[in-house]
Amino acid sequence: MEQKMYINGEWVSTAEYAELKSPYTKEVIAKIPQATREHVSAAVEAAQRAQQAMTNLTALERANILYAIAKAFASKRLEAATIISRESSKPLKYALSEIDRTIETYRFAGDEAKRLIGEMIPMDAAKTGENRFAYTLEQPLGIIAAITPFNFPQNLVAHKVGPAIAAGNTIVLKPASQTPLSALFLAEIIDCTDLPKGAFNVVLGSGGIVGDALVESDKVKMITFTGSPAVGIQIKEKSGLKRLALELGSNSGLIVDRNINIEHVVRKCVTGAFSNQGQVCISLQRIYVMEEVFAAFVEEMIAQTQSLKIGSPLDETTDISAMIHDKEQQRAIQWITEAIAEGANLLYGGEVEDGVLLPTILANVDRKSKVSCQEVFAPIVSINKISSIEEGIEAINDSDYGLQAGIFTKDIQTAFTASKNLSVGGVIINDIPTYRVDQMPYGGVKQSGTGKEGLKYALQEMTETKLVIWNQEGGL
Numbered sequence: 001m002e003q004k005m006y007i008n009g010e011w012v013s014t015a016e017y018a019e020l021k022s023p024y025t026k027e028v029i030a031k032i033p034q035a036t037r038e039h040v041s042a043a044v045e046a047a048q049r050a051q052q053a054m055t056n057l058t059a060l061e062r063a064n065i066l067y068a069i070a071k072a073f074a075s076k077r078l079e080a081a082t083i084i085s086r087e088s089s090k091p092l093k094y095a096l097s098e099i100d101r102t103i104e105t106y107r108f109a110g111d112e113a114k115r116l117i118g119e120m121i122p123m124d125a126a127k128t129g130e131n132r133f134a135y136t137l138e139q140p141l142g143i144i145a146a147i148t149p150f151n152f153p154q155n156l157v158a159h160k161v162g163p164a165i166a167a168g169n170t171i172v173l174k175p176a177s178q179t180p181l182s183a184l185f186l187a188e189i190i191d192c193t194d195l196p197k198g199a200f201n202v203v204l205g206s207g208g209i210v211g212d213a214l215v216e217s218d219k220v221k222m223i224t225f226t227g228s229p230a231v232g233i234q235i236k237e238k239s240g241l242k243r244l245a246l247e248l249g250s251n252s253g254l255i256v257d258r259n260i261n262i263e264h265v266v267r268k269c270v271t272g273a274f275s276n277q278g279q280v281c282i283s284l285q286r287i288y289v290m291e292e293v294f295a296a297f298v299e300e301m302i303a304q305t306q307s308l309k310i311g312s313p314l315d316e317t318t319d320i321s322a323m324i325h326d327k328e329q330q331r332a333i334q335w336i337t338e339a340i341a342e343g344a345n346l347l348y349g350g351e352v353e354d355g356v357l358l359p360t361i362l363a364n365v366d367r368k369s370k371v372s373c374q375e376v377f378a379p380i381v382s383i384n385k386i387s388s389i390e391e392g393i394e395a396i397n398d399s400d401y402g403l404q405a406g407i408f409t410k411d412i413q414t415a416f417t418a419s420k421n422l423s424v425g426g427v428i429i430n431d432i433p434t435y436r437v438d439q440m441p442y443g444g445v446k447q448s449g450t451g452k453e454g455l456k457y458a459l460q461e462m463t464e465t466k467l468v469i470w471n472q473e474g475g476l
């Protein structure tokens with residue numbers, strides 16, 4: 001039950017341990033070592049020592065290491081998914097699909113390792129560029145500190161570890177305190193590959209100590225962070241001149257036009273709003289429905305939500321389980337109560353059953369209610385009536401966030417207008433904003449962050465472009 005951290009290719013004990021409890025059963029499932037600042041320094045130094053060995057690897061060797069990680073996940077799919085379900089209460093069916101995506105993410109990273117290309121520069125396009133021949137090289141940055149959230153403890157780690165290895169960098173990973181076991185499982189997998197020892201390290205402990213020490217380290221070249229806007233802003237303030245990628249939260253919105261197949265659209269909306277208890281950065285939080293179909297849409301939404309199965313995350317038929325912490329559940333209930341006091345109608349849920357907050361549907365929600373204007377990160381969705389598509393676009397844009405948005409419509413011009421005018425990082429036509437595959441560019445605007453993930457795009461952020469100019473004049 002007592003775990004060890006992974007530093008410099010070795011399993012390390014610490015003086016202090018914290019109990020890790022299952023969010024669903026509340027029983028202690030492991031004792032987690034708590035790193036001090038010295039452990040963080042040891043991990044950073046190990047990563048620094050390993051940099052030369054990483055730089056010496058060929059693109060093919062880096063690709064093969066990433067393919068080996070993917071293969072190991074494929075052969076341990078159920079084991080990896082069960083760990084996620086135990087420590088984060090993600091229902092097993094969603095944990096299994098996370099592992100399937102993790103396998104793809106490492107494969108895509110392997111492919112990108114072989115495509116790390118620079119470009120030729122037409123030097124002689126400038127008056128003084130004659131006889132010069134130039135090209136760029138994409139070189140590793142150095143040590144990358146990856147700080148990750150609880151909600152996708154393998155795939156969002158893969159989005160950092162994969163491109164970091166593909167580019168030839170070394171890594172120190174600090175996972176969320178609630179999901180350390182998935183990070184240690186990854187360390188076990190990586191330990192069996194040809195990755196040089198010290199090139200990948202896992203340090204465990206609170207964000208305030210371990211995360212802070214990484215952010216302040218002058219040897220770390222880049223912080224790649226996925227998590228809440230509040231922590232992301234703190235990191236930005238402290239990280240000085242380090243390169244920074246911030247993948248933060250949102251309150252994703254969807255527009256539903258008239259003349260759509262209500263049963264089909266609602267099926268997608270129920271998945272988008274409630275999978276992983278709404279604890280997804282692109283969870284569907286706000287739905288704006290054209291008035292002609294509003295009543296039928298709401299009725300179907302309630303009917304389909306009623307059929308969701310509440311229960312243990314380890315049961316493969318469960319749709320909804322416990323939220324990550326009781327205090328998060330209390331916050332969610334408080335926000336529902338406030339929204340109702342501010343005029344919203346509770347259409348379904350709003351109560352706790354066997355420790356699980358029921359999927360909750362609110363209608364006619366005031367824009368200023370927290371469930372609408374802040375990131376709700378709970379199984380709560382708001383449905384509001386609109387009388388024009390423009391009204392829906394304006395409502396979605398009236399937000400501090402902008403990760404992804406969706407629209408269901410049969411009208412090409414309406415889809416085109418929405419794609420042009422929605423202020424978000426990605427617009428999904430005829431699907432929910434919760435849609436993502438792992439090679440696509442992914443990242444938000446406004447308080448949803450800076451920088452893009454998706455292997456090719458993350459790789460660009462994790463390399464340094466070096467210019468080489470050859471002077472071909474005679475006369476030497």
Ligand code: NAP
Binds near residue numbers: 156206227234
């Ligand atoms: P969080 O509380 O911000 O934590 C994220 C990570 O930051 C954890 O490892 C946490 O450690 C660490 N941390 C906390 N305080 C820190 C500090 N002062 N310095 C450095 N690191 C610190 O987020 P979460 O609750 O785990 O995840 C939910 C959030 O992530 C939501 O806002 C969600 O939208 C966002 N998210 C965004 C994306 C995206 O791609 N845009 C994807 C998934 C999730 P501890 O666990 O020890 O506190």
